[in-house]
Amino acid sequence: MAAAIDVLAESGFGAASLAAIADHIGVSKGVISYYFAGKDRLLQEVVASVLADAAAYMRPRVEAAPAGRPALRAYVSSNLEFIDAHRREIIALIEIFNGASPGRGVASPYAAGHRSAVDAVTRLLEAGQQAGDLGPFHPRFAAVALRAAIDAVSELLREEPEADVLAYGSELAALFERGLGA
Amino acid sequence: MAAAIDVLAESGFGAASLAAIADHIGVSKGVISYYFAGKDRLLQEVVASVLADAAAYMRPRVEAAPAGRPALRAYVSSNLEFIDAHRREIIALIEIFNGASPGRGVASPYAAGHRSAVDAVTRLLEAGQQAGDLGPFHPRFAAVALRAAIDAVSELLREEPEADVLAYGSELAALFERGLGA
DNA sequence: CTAACATTTGACCGTGCGGTCAGAACCTGG
DNA sequence: CCAGGTTCTGACCGCACGGTCAAATGTTAG
Numbered sequence: 001m002a003a004a005i006d007v008l009a010e011s012g013f014g015a016a017s018l019a020a021i022a023d024h025i026g027v028s029k030g031v032i033s034y035y036f037a038g039k040d041r042l043l044q045e046v047v048a049s050v051l052a053d054a055a056a057y058m059r060p061r062v063e064a065a066p067a068g069r070p071a072l073r074a075y076v077s078s079n080l081e082f083i084d085a086h087r088r089e090i091i092a093l094i095e096i097f098n099g100a101s102p103g104r105g106v107a108s109p110y111a112a113g114h115r116s117a118v119d120a121v122t123r124l125l126e127a128g129q130q131a132g133d134l135g136p137f138h139p140r141f142a143a144v145a146l147r148a149a150i151d152a153v154s155e156l157l158r159e160e161p162e163a164d165v166l167a168y169g170s171e172l173a174a175l176f177e178r179g180l181g182a
Numbered sequence: 183m184a185a186a187i188d189v190l191a192e193s194g195f196g197a198a199s200l201a202a203i204a205d206h207i208g209v210s211k212g213v214i215s216y217y218f219a220g221k222d223r224l225l226q227e228v229v230a231s232v233l234a235d236a237a238a239y240m241r242p243r244v245e246a247a248p249a250g251r252p253a254l255r256a257y258v259s260s261n262l263e264f265i266d267a268h269r270r271e272i273i274a275l276i277e278i279f280n281g282a283s284p285g286r287g288v289a290s291p292y293a294a295g296h297r298s299a300v301d302a303v304t305r306l307l308e309a310g311q312q313a314g315d316l317g318p319f320h321p322r323f324a325a326v327a328l329r330a331a332i333d334a335v336s337e338l339l340r341e342e343p344e345a346d347v348l349a350y351g352s353e354l355a356a357l358f359e360r361g362l363g364a
Numbered sequence: 365c366t367a368a369c370a371t372t373t374g375a376c377c378g379t380g381c382g383g384t385c386a387g388a389a390c391c392t393g394g
Numbered sequence: 395c396c397a398g399g400t401t402c403t404g405a406c407c408g409c410a411c412g413g414t415c416a417a418a419t420g421t422t423a424g
Contacts, residue, residue, distance in 0.1 A: 014282070098280040098281070099280075100196070115341075137353055137357065138350075138353050141349070141350050141353045141354075142357065144331075144334050144337065145331035145334060145353070145354060146331075147334075148330040148331050148334035148337070149326075149327035149328075149331050151330065152326050152327060152329075155326065156323075156326055159297075167320065167323070168323050168326075171319055171320050171324060171327070172323075172327060174319070174361075175324065175327065175358070175361035175362065176357070176361060177361075178360055178361045178363075179356075179357035179358060179359075179360045179361030180357065180361075181360075
């Protein structure tokens, strides 16, 4: 899984063949088949693992904040802190999300994690609206926009690997706090 | 090119092989090679064509608006109006952008169009700041976030093909106007 | 009608993919 | 010093890809 993350982050989804991943740690690709039922399972486990780590870091920080703008800021800030500390993993994750293109109406097997992230943001925003601290915008639309803006760090990092992820997070937090506040 | 757009929009980047595109209009794939130097050239021409159409629609509307929030709103609104009227083309475009994953630091040959779009937004925001109508945020970061939020319509449309694109545009315009205003 | 040109076909490359598997190599407890 | 299980290799599938090309088939001007 570490090798898969490395190859995905360094060379992109298209170059992340079983052979490339195996070469990266100097084993034959048969080893991957020995430990994983297939390439799909390997990628699913990578997605699940990174998502679990991110959730473990973010959840307590978000839940400790009051509903509304503080929770929103905690979400954005803690998400980008995690990204800053796990750049390779995050780039790999987004490579998988973007690279495994599904058919019309058919979700990619990896997209479940992404959709559940959008759902979590939607609930966070709805809670803020009920608390009266956020305005009457369309929660799902705003959640889609926010997640897309967060995930755009991968684009930032691709063009400029030393980009200031935390500064980007500050801008995002301020932008959405002002834009969505009551 | 129309067949390429159809297949990209309906079946995704991964399924858009020369054979699939040729089948879609009932010709052999040799025809594509006869008219295009290669798959890359075909996709580049699709990108250039859609981007040119979008620019032709948006430019007069954006330039007619005063710098700052009106120009920002004109940009977001006209962009999503165009998207609403050209859903297939836009989904195809974003499939190309997301699907053709480049290597570390190496831009995909199709990414030039996307980067220039970010640049255009950056300039638009800087002009608004100079006019005193937009706040002192990081223009490129905000531009990346805005373009990512706009491009997320493809995700919206994939899960819900009848999504209200114009309503999404209204939310986005309001969000960024408030979030970026002075 | 014919000659010249434009277009299209379908069989055919070479390549790299995900995946398989018999057997070699490597542990490790008795 | 084995015997048994675990791990690993490297050759090997079948397949789909992008791309090529001689030959067949339109098309059109003189």
